[in-house]
Amino acid sequence: MLTIIKSSNIVDMINSLPFAFISLRWLDVLDIFLVAVLIYQLYKLVKGTVAIRIFLGILAIYLLWKLVSALSMELLSEILGQFIGVGVLALIIVFQQEIRRFLLIVGSQSPFAGAGLVNKIVNWSKANTEEEELDINAIIRACYNMSRSKTGALIVIATDTELKFHTSTGDQIDAKLSAALLESIFFKNSPLHDGGAIIHKNKIVAARCILPISDNPKIPSSLGLRHRAAVGLTESTTAIAIVISEENGTISLASGGKLKNGISSEELGEEIKAAMKKDQAPS
Numbered sequence: 705m706l707t708i709i710k711s712s713n714i715v716d717m718i719n720s721l722p723f724a725f726i727s728l729r730w731l732d733v734l735d736i737f738l739v740a741v742l743i744y745q746l747y748k749l750v751k752g753t754v755a756i757r758i759f760l761g762i763l764a765i766y767l768l769w770k771l772v773s774a775l776s777m778e779l780l781s782e783i784l785g786q787f788i789g790v791g792v793l794a795l796i797i798v799f800q801q802e803i804r805r806f807l808l809i810v811g812s813q814s815p816f817a818g819a820g821l822v823n824k825i826v827n828w829s830k831a832n833t834e835e836e837e838l839d840i841n842a843i844i845r846a847c848y849n850m851s852r853s854k855t856g857a858l859i860v861i862a863t864d865t866e867l868k869f870h871t872s873t874g875d876q877i878d879a880k881l882s883a884a885l886l887e888s889i890f891f892k893n894s895p896l897h898d899g900g901a902i903i904h905k906n907k908i909v910a911a912r913c914i915l916p917i918s919d920n921p922k923i924p925s926s927l928g929l930r931h932r933a934a935v936g937l938t939e940s941t942t943a944i945a946i947v948i949s950e951e952n953g954t955i956s957l958a959s960g961g962k963l964k965n966g967i968s969s970e971e972l973g974e975e976i977k978a979a980m981k982k983d984q985a986p987s
Contacts (some may be wrong), residue, residue, distance in 0.1 A: 836906045838980070839881050840973055843903075846886035847948060847955055848969040856950030857890040858900040858930045860915070863942050863980055866904050870937070874899055874913030881906045890948075900933065900945070916940070923963070931965075934958035944979045946972070 769784035796803065843859065850857050860867070875896060879885060881903055889911050890897045899912040917929065918936035934945035939961035947956040955972055956965045959979040967975060 838903070838906050840976055842881050842883045843886070843946070843976070844969050844973050845883040847946060847972060849883070849887055850890060850948045851953040851955050851969065854950055854953040855887070855890050855892065855948060856897070856930060857886075857946070857948040858915070858934060859886065859946040860900050860902045860913070860934075860937060861944040861946070861976065861980070862902055862904040862909075863944065865941070865943075866909065867902055867941065867943060870900075870913050870915060871902050871910040874902070874910040876910050877901075877908045878910075879908050881908055900937075915945075918961070920961070927963075927965075931956060931958075931963060935961055935963050938962075944976060946976075 765784060766788060769781065769788055772781045772784065838861070843861075847857070847859070849855075860870075877889075885908060886901065888894060889901050889908070896911040900915050901911040902909045902913055915933040916936040916939075917932045918939055920935060920939075923932060923935060928949075928951075930947045930949075934947045934956070935958050937943055938945055938958045942960075945958040947958070948954075949956070954966050955969065956963055957967060957972065957975050957979075958964075959975075964975065
């Protein structure tokens with residue numbers, strides 16, 4: 705005997721299925737997409753570092769906690785639950801370097817971090833004052849001479865910010881930029897030759913500054929700490945970093961966390977102009 709199923713019964717059966725009552729809005733799709741992008745960016749930030757192993761370890765403990773909770777293993781579940789309970793605080797302590805780098809990247813790329821907007825709000829009273837342009841030719845001459853003499857150097861050009869934290873780690877100079885002054889700073893017998901020299905608004909603000917070292921595994925092992933420091937600074941700021949190798953006199957330029965190695969003094973000027981134009985573009 706055949707049983708005739710009415711359409712109303714089919715609808716009732718579908719509505720009785722799990723999750724059939726959930727409605728999906730376009731905002732929910734956008735929410736999932738933004739979370740996926742955030743997770744991917746965090747993965748890129750910790751990829752290739754020790755932090756990724758720590759993250760996988762915490763994830764393994766969380767999954768184990770869920771498993772023992774489902775199996776009603778009360779004692780082990782209580783111990784792991786206490787660990788997970790302070791998980792946010794533990795993540796902040798363990799990933800403090802990665803979180804700091806992430807916030808620096810977000811802050812430097814924020815619309816409120818643009819040079820034009822900040823200068824209009826903070827320095828509105830100085831709108832009529834003329835600022836001296838960066839003397840790129842002085843930097844090129846100094847780099848050319850130091851490259852010929854194989855004098856190691858690390859020169860940082862600050863674009864939209866003064867890098868006050870990094871300048872505070874060195875010796876304050878606050879002198880007008882010149883090729884001779886740059887060469888004298890990195891002269892091998894000079895007490896200021898270690899570390900980086902930071903330039904802002906055509907002034908050498910400080911020398912012998914301590915810069916963050918990049919842990920990017922893609923940097924060739926043949927490159928030294930100067931190159932890693934140049935990449936490390938430009939990973940979290942919009943600054944430009946120039947490195948002169950004391951081994952072979954090679955000129956390198958770092959911008960946006962990427963290093964261009966073996967450029968000529970003629971190419972250096974074009975690279976600096978291109979990087980500054982990109983970083984100072986209005987948001």
